[in-house]
Amino acid sequence: MATDLQLTSISEKDLEQCLKCSICTVYCPVSSVTTLYPGPKHAGPDGERYRMKDRRFFDEDALKMCLNCKRCEVACPHGVQIGDIIMSARMKYSRHSAGLRDFMLANTDLMGTVATKVAPIANYMTKAAPVKSILHNVMGIEKNRTFPDYARQTFESWYRKEAAESQDKFEKQVSYFHGCYVNYNFPQLGKDLVKVMNAIGYGVKLLEKERCCGIALITNNMPSQAMRQGKTNLKSMQLSVEQGRPVISTSSTCTFTMRSEYEHILHLDNEVAKNNLSLATRFIYRLIEEGNVRLAFQKDFHMKVAYHTPCHMERMGWAVYSTNLIKMIPGVDFIMLDSQCCGIGGTYGFKKENYSISQKIGEKLFHQIQESQVDCVATDCETCKWQIEMSVSTPVMNPISILAQALDVEETRRLNKKPDKQD
Amino acid sequence: MKFDNIIIGGGLSGLTCGIRLSQEGKKVAIISAGQSTLHFGSGSLDLLGYDEEGNTVEHPLDAIDHLNKNHPYRKIGADRIENLTAEAKKLLDECGIHMTGSVQKNHYRITPMGVLKPTWLTLENYATSPSATELPWRSVIIANVAGFLDFPVEFIADGLAKLGTRPEVEIISIPTLKARRHSPSEMRSANIAKILSSEETLEQIAEVLNGMEETAEAILMPAIVGLDKEETEASLKQKVRRPLLLLPTLPPSVPGIRIQTMLQKQFTHLGGLYLLGSTVTNGNVSNGKLEYVMTSTMMDEKLTADNYILATGSFLSDGLKSNYERIYEPILDLDVEASKNRAEWIDPNVFNAQPYHSFGVKTNENFQPSLKGQTLENMYAIGSVLGGHNAIHQADGTGVSMMTALAVANRLINKI
Ligand code: SF4
Numbered sequence: 001m002a003t004d005l006q007l008t009s010i011s012e013k014d015l016e017q018c019l020k021c022s023i024c025t026v027y028c029p030v031s032s033v034t035t036l037y038p039g040p041k042h043a044g045p046d047g048e049r050y051r052m053k054d055r056r057f058f059d060e061d062a063l064k065m066c067l068n069c070k071r072c073e074v075a076c077p078h079g080v081q082i083g084d085i086i087m088s089a090r091m092k093y094s095r096h097s098a099g100l101r102d103f104m105l106a107n108t109d110l111m112g113t114v115a116t117k118v119a120p121i122a123n124y125m126t127k128a129a130p131v132k133s134i135l136h137n138v139m140g141i142e143k144n145r146t147f148p149d150y151a152r153q154t155f156e157s158w159y160r161k162e163a164a165e166s167q168d169k170f171e172k173q174v175s176y177f178h179g180c181y182v183n184y185n186f187p188q189l190g191k192d193l194v195k196v197m198n199a200i201g202y203g204v205k206l207l208e209k210e211r212c213c214g215i216a217l218i219t220n221n222m223p224s225q226a227m228r229q230g231k232t233n234l235k236s237m238q239l240s241v242e243q244g245r246p247v248i249s250t251s252s253t254c255t256f257t258m259r260s261e262y263e264h265i266l267h268l269d270n271e272v273a274k275n276n277l278s279l280a281t282r283f284i285y286r287l288i289e290e291g292n293v294r295l296a297f298q299k300d301f302h303m304k305v306a307y308h309t310p311c312h313m314e315r316m317g318w319a320v321y322s323t324n325l326i327k328m329i330p331g332v333d334f335i336m337l338d339s340q341c342c343g344i345g346g347t348y349g350f351k352k353e354n355y356s357i358s359q360k361i362g363e364k365l366f367h368q369i370q371e372s373q374v375d376c377v378a379t380d381c382e383t384c385k386w387q388i389e390m391s392v393s394t395p396v397m398n399p400i401s402i403l404a405q406a407l408d409v410e411e412t413r414r415l416n417k418k419p420d421k422q423d
Numbered sequence: 424m425k426f427d428n429i430i431i432g433g434g435l436s437g438l439t440c441g442i443r444l445s446q447e448g449k450k451v452a453i454i455s456a457g458q459s460t461l462h463f464g465s466g467s468l469d470l471l472g473y474d475e476e477g478n479t480v481e482h483p484l485d486a487i488d489h490l491n492k493n494h495p496y497r498k499i500g501a502d503r504i505e506n507l508t509a510e511a512k513k514l515l516d517e518c519g520i521h522m523t524g525s526v527q528k529n530h531y532r533i534t535p536m537g538v539l540k541p542t543w544l545t546l547e548n549y550a551t552s553p554s555a556t557e558l559p560w561r562s563v564i565i566a567n568v569a570g571f572l573d574f575p576v577e578f579i580a581d582g583l584a585k586l587g588t589r590p591e592v593e594i595i596s597i598p599t600l601k602a603r604r605h606s607p608s609e610m611r612s613a614n615i616a617k618i619l620s621s622e623e624t625l626e627q628i629a630e631v632l633n634g635m636e637e638t639a640e641a642i643l644m645p646a647i648v649g650l651d652k653e654e655t656e657a658s659l660k661q662k663v664r665r666p667l668l669l670l671p672t673l674p675p676s677v678p679g680i681r682i683q684t685m686l687q688k689q690f691t692h693l694g695g696l697y698l699l700g701s702t703v704t705n706g707n708v709s710n711g712k713l714e715y716v717m718t719s720t721m722m723d724e725k726l727t728a729d730n731y732i733l734a735t736g737s738f739l740s741d742g743l744k745s746n747y748e749r750i751y752e753p754i755l756d757l758d759v760e761a762s763k764n765r766a767e768w769i770d771p772n773v774f775n776a777q778p779y780h781s782f783g784v785k786t787n788e789n790f791q792p793s794l795k796g797q798t799l800e801n802m803y804a805i806g807s808v809l810g811g812h813n814a815i816h817q818a819d820g821t822g823v824s825m826m827t828a829l830a831v832a833n834r835l836i837n838k839i
């Protein structure tokens with residue numbers, strides 16, 4: 001009996017697996033630049049022991065400084081889910097509900113729907129000095145930050161008009177979880193994905209219902225809304241899988257959220273995401289490696305590219321798929337940047353109280369990018385893109401967009417046509 | 424995904440092996456479940472400090488023949504060890520890790536407890552002694568930073584006094600370090616070193632150190648500089664008028680982290696793939712060969728290679744595990760050298776050599792492990808996961824890591 005007890009009693013998020021080795025404290029980007037944050041070990045497993053005894057040990061202002069980057073978890077040699085412990089503590093012990101500012105930042109879906117309808121005005125407004133000053137002083141949204149532009153037409157409406165019809169002719173299909181960024185800010189990435197997938201013989205469908213993955217709701221402490229949206233997404237994924245379509249995404253953060261945060265933070269049953277949701281680069285790379293797909297590239301394509309590993313990509317351990325795919329392009333001159341946080345942390349860096357921390361964290365990365373003198377930085381996360389483009393002048397592209405530019409579409413199509421369908 | 428070699432474990436042995444193989448153009452992947460025990464390192468690499476009876480070893484090469492037959496060094500052979508140490512030194516140099524010491528004769532490092540321990544190589548700028556019984560200075564200042572608790576100055580001062588050196592303890596600070604104390608839990612060596620990385624803060628520290636009375640011959644300081652590069656240490660030394668030397672601290676270890684970072688940089692620079700934060704969960708063995716391994720992060724991805732190298736470390740790193748019944752290797756359940764009788768795992772006197780410290784994966788003379796008695800042709804085990812030695816009692820851990828890593832790498836390079 002006693003045997004069973006000691007050997008099998010693993011606490012939630014492996015809290016008691018902590019060796020107290022302090023390795024995590026070396027790799028936290030926040031405590032590297034500010035002395036105000038107590039660090040992953042203290043905010044995580046150490047603090048949780050106290051909080052479990054008495055809620056008064058919950059220091060909300062301190063824990064709010066965590067970026068949710070999970071770099072501590074990647075470093076921990078004993079599998080302690082440090083970042084998850086911190087994020088869950090914020091949900092469990094906080095008695096504050098999100099204010100208007102956090103509500104606005106977190107509701108990317110709602111804001112996007114409104115803003116794309118009036119895109120030219122919205123884009124003008126978010127750049128105009130008086131508006132920024134109001135946002136800064138009244139709402140606490142940092143005035144030095146550039147807002148991503150809103151598109152005039154959402155990806156979804158483009159898709160329905162221009163792409164939906166032609167997708168049925170493909171024998172193999174995937175569903176695309178485009179995410180808010182592609183839908184409202186940068187439909188081009190979605191168009192690039194459709195182009196690439198079609199070229200390799202895959203039709204692209206949308207999910208029956210897609211909601212924002214909810215990462216910003218999680219980090220801004222709105223768990224019930226996050227859970228609702230999560231359930232909708234999981235249900236749609238289930239349906240898609242039942243209809244024979246695996247799900248792919250072009251955002252490392254959306255992917256990570258649905259594969260990991262849904263389970264660890266929201267306690268949703270996300271088996272369907274864990275087994276069937278992949279990043280587009282991973283999906284395509286594996287098809288190529290298995291010999292099921294071949295790519296042909298334009299002869300005159302040339303680009304010097306540096307890859308930046310987003311924090312959630314690092315945690316998933318999937319950067320290798322994106323970098324391997326980029327390296328396959330003959331005209332690419334490839335540089336791997338050191339894996340380090342860019343500082344944005346989703347909506348974190350938009351808040352005025354975090355702005356200077358956010359920029360300080362990114363300094364080393366920005367410096368390395370400037371030194372590298374590349375044509376473009378490749379990365380799989382949209383918020384990293386905003387942060388890097390705002391802080392250095394180098395343009396940032398998703399690997400899928402680079403692929404779409406480099407691809408010889410006609411030739412790729414020919415290579416991947418099923419012989420039996422040629423007549 | 425296919426590689427020439429897959430190394431499971433990204434610490435000292437895994438990286439040494441990975442670098443050597445990559446130098447020969449092999450396509451290598453290292454899979455590492457979190458950061459390694461180099462983060463507990465001393466800034467020195469030990470080859471063989473004590474014999475099996477616990478006597479201090481002065482000439483490690485001469486002592487190898489007296490080790491038990493199962494000791495990894497015996498499997499390699501004393502004559503080959505000498506060549507491999509030269510190879511190891513060259514590899515470290517190429518990574519920008521500059522260490523001094525000789526395989527012919529041990530020197531002595533000073534532990535964070537103020538005790539001398541025999542060792543093989545020590546990073547430049549760290550305090551050492553050529554003698555086991557005394558230090559090279561009559562008097563020293565031990566300068567610690569206020570609020571830094573991972574450097575027990577009283578112990579160190581006591582230890583140095585016992586060796587006949589007069590210690591003076593000085594507690595120093597500068598404004599940025601004072602501010603760091605706001606979060607006492609983060610007042611750690613590596614975080615301090617991040618602050619002490621700019622010329623400006625180094626100037627300030629130097630000024631404080633130079634303001635001290637000039638009675639002591641040297642200043643000893645905890646290892647809280649030089650996290651990214653050795654040059655930071657040199658720069659501080661240059662600013663301080665008296666000889667300035669570093670002493671290792673309690674973990675996390677700044678010198679250890681730097682060694683880890685530099686090795687990792689060299690490995691990726693040579694084209695290796697380093698997967699951090701991923702655990703190898705299982706593998707498939709058929710006909711005496713490992714066919715593939717699976718990881719905690721890559722879903723259904725099978726990672727395959729011509730040869731696999733197990734460098735997962737000992738109990739601390741989960742390379743070995745135990746339950747109430749047995750000691751086992753958690754990935755493939757390889758055969759282990761360990762007592763089946765649980766009462767024999769430990770010696771009740773904690774200061775004695777602990778039997779479980781010498782437990783490990785059982786291998787043949789080429790470091791190939793076995794599964795249910797059958798040798799795995801395309802697999803090797805290196806470093807602390809190996810049995811037959813005792814890193815704590817014999818001070819041979821880092822040496823075993825590097826020697827076995829190079830022995831196996833050379834075998835794989837010369838085989839084809
Ligand atoms: S790295 Fe992991 S085991 Fe070490 S102190 Fe942090 S949480 Fe604990």
Ligand code: SF4
Binds near residue numbers: 027040065066067086
């Ligand atoms: S998740 Fe990131 S910011 Fe939060 S404690 Fe861990 S390393 Fe620090």
